[in-house]
Amino acid sequence: MTAVHGSVPIIVSGGAGRRAAGNLCNKADNQLQDGDVAGAKRTVDAALHSDPKFWPALYVRAKIFIRQGQYQLAIADCNEALRQYPGFVEASLLRASINAHLGKYAEALKEVNYLISMHSRRVTLGRALRHRAWLQATCPDPAFRNGQQAVKDAKAACSILEWKDENTIDTLAAAYAETGDFDSAVRYAAQALAVKEIAPVNSKRIQQHLTLFQQHRPIRL
DSSP, X not given: OEEEOSSSOEEEOOOHHHHHHHHHHHHHHHHHHTTOHHHHHHHHHHHHHHOTTOHHHHHHHHHHHHHTTOHHHHHHHHHHHHHHXXXXXXXXXXXXXXXXXXXXXXXXXXXXXXXXXXXXXHHHHHHHHHHHHHHHHHOSSGGGXXXXXXHHHHHHHHHHTTTOOHHHHHHHHHHHHHHTOHHHHHHHHHHHHTSTTOOHHHHHHHHHXXXXXXXXXXXXX
């Protein structure tokens, strides 16, 4: 059994070949988190060379493609990962995020709504609720924004994740900003920044959000 890093651990069963590919995926994901995009791409390519249909590697490569601005290639990898393993929720959430970034808001919302309706395991449900809250709090198209629903979803996600995930708490802050409650937005952004062992890249992004809230400005994708 090999754990491949995602937003939640991804467990893969298999023999020695799969374990080696899984180890390469872990290495690539760590390189990506450290900002070594080129190194991560080389490493994940090595994993896929040994097993071209290894779905965790396709997921990691999709994240790399996003960093490189190659969104259609990222979607293609998500699609193939889901074809190999239809229950791979992390790939569905990543695809929804890409579609939202590309302005395909209805498609993104449809996918997240479907995941929520599936009554997934709690940590996955929390992630899906966070994604929906973020879209409804920050979408440039007002037709897709719903601040009150975003607050409800984000609060539920924070509870599921035990108020330990900085990105989810930051999403709650964004949801309050969308409703015009900037005092609450500032408070929750500060709480997100206080999460133990917060990743530097997340800290930088949430600090930028806090500055917006202090200026009484909501976030827009």
